[in-house]
Amino acid sequence: MQYRFYNARILTPDGIIHGELRTEGDRITRLSPVSTLDYRDWDREIDLGGDLIVPSFKNAHTHSPMTFLRSRAEDMPLKDWLYKQVFPAEAKLTDEDCYYFTRLAVAEYYSGGTTYCCEMYGHTKAVAQAFADTGFGAYIGSGIFDFDGGYDEITKHAEKLKKEIDALPRVRYALAMHAQYTCGDETLKAVADLSKAFGLSVMTHLSETEDEVASCKEKYGISPVRLLAEKGVFDLGGTGFHCVHVDDEDVRIMKSLNVGAVTCPCSNLKLASGIAPLKKLLDAGLKLGVGTDGAASNNALDMFRETYLATCLQKYSLNDAVAVRAKDVYRAATSGEAFGLAGADGLYEGALADMAVIDIHAPNMQPITDAESNLVYAGGRHNVKMTVSGGRIVYENGELLYGEDYGALLEKCNAAAERIKSEI
Amino acid sequence: MQYRFYNARILTPDGIIHGELRTEGDRITRLSPVSTLDYRDWDREIDLGGDLIVPSFKNAHTHSPMTFLRSRAEDMPLKDWLYKQVFPAEAKLTDEDCYYFTRLAVAEYYSGGTTYCCEMYGHTKAVAQAFADTGFGAYIGSGIFDFDGGYDEITKHAEKLKKEIDALPRVRYALAMHAQYTCGDETLKAVADLSKAFGLSVMTHLSETEDEVASCKEKYGISPVRLLAEKGVFDLGGTGFHCVHVDDEDVRIMKSLNVGAVTCPCSNLKLASGIAPLKKLLDAGLKLGVGTDGAASNNALDMFRETYLATCLQKYSLNDAVAVRAKDVYRAATSGEAFGLAGADGLYEGALADMAVIDIHAPNMQPITDAESNLVYAGGRHNVKMTVSGGRIVYENGELLYGEDYGALLEKCNAAAERIKSEI
Numbered sequence: 001m002q003y004r005f006y007n008a009r010i011l012t013p014d015g016i017i018h019g020e021l022r023t024e025g026d027r028i029t030r031l032s033p034v035s036t037l038d039y040r041d042w043d044r045e046i047d048l049g050g051d052l053i054v055p056s057f058k059n060a061h062t063h064s065p066m067t068f069l070r071s072r073a074e075d076m077p078l079k080d081w082l083y084k085q086v087f088p089a090e091a092k093l094t095d096e097d098c099y100y101f102t103r104l105a106v107a108e109y110y111s112g113g114t115t116y117c118c119e120m121y122g123h124t125k126a127v128a129q130a131f132a133d134t135g136f137g138a139y140i141g142s143g144i145f146d147f148d149g150g151y152d153e154i155t156k157h158a159e160k161l162k163k164e165i166d167a168l169p170r171v172r173y174a175l176a177m178h179a180q181y182t183c184g185d186e187t188l189k190a191v192a193d194l195s196k197a198f199g200l201s202v203m204t205h206l207s208e209t210e211d212e213v214a215s216c217k218e219k220y221g222i223s224p225v226r227l228l229a230e231k232g233v234f235d236l237g238g239t240g241f242h243c244v245h246v247d248d249e250d251v252r253i254m255k256s257l258n259v260g261a262v263t264c265p266c267s268n269l270k271l272a273s274g275i276a277p278l279k280k281l282l283d284a285g286l287k288l289g290v291g292t293d294g295a296a297s298n299n300a301l302d303m304f305r306e307t308y309l310a311t312c313l314q315k316y317s318l319n320d321a322v323a324v325r326a327k328d329v330y331r332a333a334t335s336g337e338a339f340g341l342a343g344a345d346g347l348y349e350g351a352l353a354d355m356a357v358i359d360i361h362a363p364n365m366q367p368i369t370d371a372e373s374n375l376v377y378a379g380g381r382h383n384v385k386m387t388v389s390g391g392r393i394v395y396e397n398g399e400l401l402y403g404e405d406y407g408a409l410l411e412k413c414n415a416a417a418e419r420i421k422s423e424i
Numbered sequence: 425m426q427y428r429f430y431n432a433r434i435l436t437p438d439g440i441i442h443g444e445l446r447t448e449g450d451r452i453t454r455l456s457p458v459s460t461l462d463y464r465d466w467d468r469e470i471d472l473g474g475d476l477i478v479p480s481f482k483n484a485h486t487h488s489p490m491t492f493l494r495s496r497a498e499d500m501p502l503k504d505w506l507y508k509q510v511f512p513a514e515a516k517l518t519d520e521d522c523y524y525f526t527r528l529a530v531a532e533y534y535s536g537g538t539t540y541c542c543e544m545y546g547h548t549k550a551v552a553q554a555f556a557d558t559g560f561g562a563y564i565g566s567g568i569f570d571f572d573g574g575y576d577e578i579t580k581h582a583e584k585l586k587k588e589i590d591a592l593p594r595v596r597y598a599l600a601m602h603a604q605y606t607c608g609d610e611t612l613k614a615v616a617d618l619s620k621a622f623g624l625s626v627m628t629h630l631s632e633t634e635d636e637v638a639s640c641k642e643k644y645g646i647s648p649v650r651l652l653a654e655k656g657v658f659d660l661g662g663t664g665f666h667c668v669h670v671d672d673e674d675v676r677i678m679k680s681l682n683v684g685a686v687t688c689p690c691s692n693l694k695l696a697s698g699i700a701p702l703k704k705l706l707d708a709g710l711k712l713g714v715g716t717d718g719a720a721s722n723n724a725l726d727m728f729r730e731t732y733l734a735t736c737l738q739k740y741s742l743n744d745a746v747a748v749r750a751k752d753v754y755r756a757a758t759s760g761e762a763f764g765l766a767g768a769d770g771l772y773e774g775a776l777a778d779m780a781v782i783d784i785h786a787p788n789m790q791p792i793t794d795a796e797s798n799l800v801y802a803g804g805r806h807n808v809k810m811t812v813s814g815g816r817i818v819y820e821n822g823e824l825l826y827g828e829d830y831g832a833l834l835e836k837c838n839a840a841a842e843r844i845k846s847e848i
Contacts, residue, residue: 067787067790067791068791070788070790070791070793070798070802071793071794071795071797071798071801071802072793072794073794074749074750074794074797074798074801075745075746075749075750075797076745076746077745077746078745081745104787104790104791105787107787108787108788111786111787111806112806266736268740269736269737269739269740270736270739270740270745270801271739271745272739272740272742272743272744272745274740275740295802298801298802299788299798299801299802300788300801300802300803300804301788302788302802302804305729305732305804308729309733312690312693312694313693315693315694315695315696316692316693316694316696316698316699318696319696320696321499321500321501321502321505321694321695321696322499322500322501325498325499326498326499361830361834362535363491363528363529363531363532363535363725364494364532364723364724364725364726366491366494366528366834366837366838367491367492367494367528367834367837367838367840367841368838369494369495369496369841370495370496370497370498371495373495373498373499374494374495374498374723377495377498377694377722377723377724378494378495378719378722378723378724378726379724380724380726380729380804380805380806381804381806382535382804382805382806406785410785410790410791413790413791414790414791414792416791417791417793
């Protein structure tokens with residue numbers, strides 16, 4: 001596809017310019033304050049009427065098929081929710097269920113300006129296929145843990161999955177282990193070895209709750225971050241999801257081993273896990289990402305809400321209105337750096353054509369002053385007029401444009417949700 | 425206007441029913457699971473295709489004209505923001521500015537499913553006129569304080585303002601004083617006397633920050649709540665905005681004097697004021713409301729964000745996933761009870777026809793399980809398909825339907841914002 005967007009505001013790494021932006025294939029090929037005539041066969045030339053092109057969100061931690069559990073059982077204690085609702089329901093999921101519930105998640109991502117995610121879930125191949133079929137970008141792993149079997153079984157399964165996933169467009173296998181507390185020594189050894197064999201860093205849930213850190217210290221005498229570092233899991237770097245309860249030593253280790261941190265403020269708040277120390281992570285120079293976690297514990301897949309909360313919770317928890325700048329959190333939410341995505345750290349020539357168009361004329365974006373900060377403090381998914389994923393317009397003015405039969409998708413998802421409910 | 429909505433889900437006080445809802449004038453006249461033929465001359469008969477009718481939001485604390493300061497100066501210390509930006513800019517506001525910036529706020533309210541607010545600001549007559557001209561419902565007061573003059577001046581001004589405002593449609597004068605710390609004895613006496621003269625309860629900012637409470641205790645030896653109670657300000661009841669730092673005695677006093685509490689979680693978070701003890705307020709049986717505060721410190725006028733935060737911040741701060749139920753907060757955000765609105769505490773025959781239609785087919789509302797909880801945990805203003813204010817459809821599928829020339833409004837607002845910026 002070749003698009004020419006003109007009469008646009010464009011959010012560049014150096015601020016907002018007025019002008020035009022061109023894409024060819026999956027890249028931005030021109031970005032200029034000057035509009036020049038060009039008699040090329042554009043697929044579309046689009047007058048944006050002054051609306052704002054921004055980098056799309058890169059959701060750095062999610063479990064997309066968990067849309068099937070959205071609002072399934074609210075306002076109940078965590079343990080009841082987990083053991084009486086989540087686990088029994090997950091046991092009934094099929095590959096086909098996961099495929100369609102992931103497509104439902106993609107509809108939510110696209111209509112909210114998100115085009116990439118870092119995904120961890122079972123039925124991994126089916127989930128990856130759903131991303132591939134919708135043109136959605138993903139780094140995706142299964143979340144290796146002890147229940148997968150011994151060293152050999154884990155290794156073989158990972159090798160097979162990597163081949164299958166890497167063969168698909170726009171998706172890439174990620175070496176993801178579930179968490180320190182679900183992985184014994186043999187599993188950790190398998191993951192550390194796979195990391196070297198694949199040349200991939202390791203992603204994992206990390207220091208999400210106080211309990212998790214306390215249990216690890218009781219069992220091993222050291223924190224989860226240090227444990228995984230000592231086991232060689234982070235030898236090629238890594239990504240930690242949540243990082244709510246990391247201390248100063250943890251942060252030093254993460255920095256020295258190039259382990260990025262992903263914050264999921266909505267999930268951490270709703271499950272009462274706490275507030276991640278973003279200012280400390282940013283000040284230490286860690287790569288930061290922002291994620292939604294799964295819809296079961298959120299319940300939306302809304303990156304606007306995450307960036308807003310990430311910023312404001314720091315102000316609250318540090319009692320400092322300047323604690324973390326909106327711009328820094330917005331960059332973290334759109335770059336994908338924390339999970340290894342390259343070329344998405346802003347809009348510039350050569351960068352990925354993963355973008356959203358923001359309706360700058362909406363009441364909540366007016367008057368136009370500091371549009372970049374305002375995206376974080378007042379912006380919402382209703383401001384997304386258009387989403388471009390991998391150089392293709394996939395959403396525009398309320399319509400999904402990638403061949404989704406949305407009515408049929410909802411029927412499939414509701415039928416599956418009903419079936420699962422009846423089976424447990 | 426006479427509307428018939430059919431093939432609808434309807435959120436009633438007893439749960440969601442499927443059926444039809446009729447409105448005549450500003451009231452709901454029929455609500456039934458059975459659709460019956462009727463050859464009346466409906467202004468419109470609308471097939472909702474299964475979408476969900478809910479009570480509209482009633483924004484219980486706001487300063488609507490402050491849209492003029494949205495994203496004006498972000499990520500700076502509170503004192504610099506207040507003294508170098510807010511106060512100098514406010515001094516340059518004209519009645520005309522406030523009129524148009526309030527219309528801008530109304531566009532944001534309507535497109536997000538809000539039809540009523542409890543307003544406090546200067547240029548009060550102009551603000552009230554903007555509400556009246558857009559059909560928006562408001563209780564509105566000036567925020568009486570010492571700078572308004574002595575006893576006689578305050579009294580005369582309030583009497584005049586009350587007459588002017590009560591003559592307008594859909595708006596009603598509210599006896600609002602700014603706060604304990606800006607009102608000396610003479611002002612408090614004037615407010616207490618006006619309360620009896622008008623037969624109105626008193627609204628005021630109340631225990632918003634730790635500093636405010638500490639200063640009051642230092643000066644008077646008692647809390648702001650107790651001080652105002654002892655001065656007779658709450659003799660006819662009242663409404664406290666924010667109530668972040670109220671203690672058990674304060675809550676008992678508020679309950680016994682019928683003083684409602686309004687929470688503004690986004691503003692309290694961004695300004696690092698703290699988290700109001702909602703569970704305690706609800707358990708004590710206080711009337712609770714939810715508000716956005718002004719756009720200058722929020723920066724959106726988005727009641728979905730407020731209800732989400734109000735609920736989840738309790739879970740976080742009490743370390744209890746069951747702390748406050750979504751349904752209770754949603755009811756607080758839609759009833760307007762805390763500022764004295766009657767007949768808006770749900771959808772039933774005879775209730776106010778102030779409603780919103782929610783697109784239940786949007787990805788974030790699917791699959792359909794517990795739609796009421798999901799409105800709070802996943803809902804957003806992008807889910808609002810239609811808004812009905814005082815029995816009139818004022819917003820539908822992205823369009824404002826009350827005669828607003830939106831392009832001209834934006835021009836006026838941006839020109840005024842520029843002028844004010846250049847004058848300070």
